[in-house]
Amino acid sequence: MLEVVRVPVLSDNYVWLIHDSVSAETVAVDPAVAEPVLQAAAARGWTIGQIWNTHWHGDHVGGNAGIKAAAKAWGGCTITGPAAEAARIGSLDRTVREGASVGIGDHVARVMEVPAHTAGHIAYHLPDDGMIFVGDTLFAMGCGRLFEGTPAQMFANMQRFAALPDDTTVYCAHEYTQSNGRFALTVEPDNMALRERMEAVDTARARDEATVPTTIGLERDTNIFMRARNVAELAQRRAAKDAG
Numbered sequence: 414m415l416e417v418v419r420v421p422v423l424s425d426n427y428v429w430l431i432h433d434s435v436s437a438e439t440v441a442v443d444p445a446v447a448e449p450v451l452q453a454a455a456a457r458g459w460t461i462g463q464i465w466n467t468h469w470h471g472d473h474v475g476g477n478a479g480i481k482a483a484a485k486a487w488g489g490c491t492i493t494g495p496a497a498e499a500a501r502i503g504s505l506d507r508t509v510r511e512g513a514s515v516g517i518g519d520h521v522a523r524v525m526e527v528p529a530h531t532a533g534h535i536a537y538h539l540p541d542d543g544m545i546f547v548g549d550t551l552f553a554m555g556c557g558r559l560f561e562g563t564p565a566q567m568f569a570n571m572q573r574f575a576a577l578p579d580d581t582t583v584y585c586a587h588e589y590t591q592s593n594g595r596f597a598l599t600v601e602p603d604n605m606a607l608r609e610r611m612e613a614v615d616t617a618r619a620r621d622e623a624t625v626p627t628t629i630g631l632e633r634d635t636n637i638f639m640r641a642r643n644v645a646e647l648a649q650r651r652a653a654k655d656a657g
């Protein structure tokens with residue numbers, strides 16, 4: 414069994430630590446910064462031996478160098494990230510493309526290329542563990558902004574995510590849920606699953622609690638970008654959210 418720990422950093426980023434107790438390996442996914450992530454690992458007696466980056470944005474790779482430097486004390490840290498963004502990230506030891514396998518202990522993550530938020534964005538899907546690390550492509554009730562891609566690409570990404578098993582746990586990189594949900598309610602005001610979810614989200618946020626991870630099943634029911642019926646509908650919704 415893999416253990417996953419959420420490390421909140423900066424204003425609304427989540428860095429994820431994945432730990433395999435059998436091999437004693439630990440992976441940091443998208444470390445925005447180094448120190449709080451190293452501390453979260455050390456507090457559990459873990460040492461970070463790998464970093465998995467989903468895309469080049471500074472709030473996903475900013476901790477690479479600091480973690481790599483600290484890891485000299487325990488045998489090093491291998492940094493994996495998208496081949497298409499290797500030049501922009503600079504610190505990658507291993508570059509990966511669609512279909513590549515990345516491991517933690519005996520657990521395998523399959524790389525999915527999901528361009529749109531950035532041109533080379535990837536996700537790490539662990540099918541046997543029912544987990545996916547999606548960076549800034551899929552959020553709870555939302556999707557990433559289209560900085561370097563098209564609505565057609567994001568629509569294709571959403572269809573791929575929607576095809577995963579409902580009980581797949583989705584680890585996204587920001588706490589954007591409440592804002593996403595409020596917008597979603599303007600699009601689907603009669604969606605009962607969405608209304609119920611937003612009540613729970615509002616309660617959690619009032620208590621300053623995290624609302625991620627989420628699941629593919631929950632997103633299929635409440636994510637208006639995953640629920641968009643075609644590219645034009647996704648494009649219209651994304652543009653309206655950006656303007657809001």
Ligand SMILES: [Zn+2]
Binds near residue numbers: 468470530549
């Ligand atoms: Zn980003």
